[in-house]
Amino acid sequence: KQEVTQIPAALSVPEGENLVLNCSFTDSAIYNLQWFRQDPGKGLTSLLLIQSSQREQTSGRLNASLDKSSGRSTLYIAASQPGDSATYLCAVRFLGSSNTGKLIFGQGTTLQVKP
């Protein structure tokens, strides 16, 4: 079964810290992996998309890595700010004849950055 897991479920850090969010997936046969941010009661904002052939992607203070063989991705947030407080979701688009392009989501990590 194709599954995505995120650890930890919640994380609280003081402002300014660098932090890492983890995502693991059960099947290495993937098209790509996407990281999203979700604020309470809101939709999803796409942060980074990593194709299966890529090792990492960067956008500002965010860096996402992908190790397909081990089924892992990390989202690194540098110099965290209170505005980074949100739930971060990892989603994988798996290969397979039955896949219509849908994303399988992890449970999310809720981040709180304290001033």
Add this chain to the structure above:
Amino acid sequence: GAVVSQHPSWVICKSGTSVKIECRSLDFQATTMFWYRQFPKQSLMLMATSNEGSKATYEQGVEKDKFLINHASLTLSTLTVTSAHPEDSSFYICSAGWGGMNTEAFFGQGTRLTVV
């Protein structure tokens, strides 16, 4: 990035009534859109894949007759919750991408449905 607009952002309805939620791709055409459901403090679960001009593909356990999906054009998909019950109260969110499997997925703002 591409823009996906969802309407309404919230709705309250009485038990037994039907509610329609719209998902529009504003600046691109989407042959495929996806409908997800999210319960409080939980992740997104795919309900169905909406295909332009053909029937939707539903995930296992999702009632086709209860959650009607129509994808009549390349920029609009609708989800109708029929005969709504309190247990249907949830956050519904759609997504679309402008290209194939390797392109980014964009999400609407979501719709908070409360059935009383």
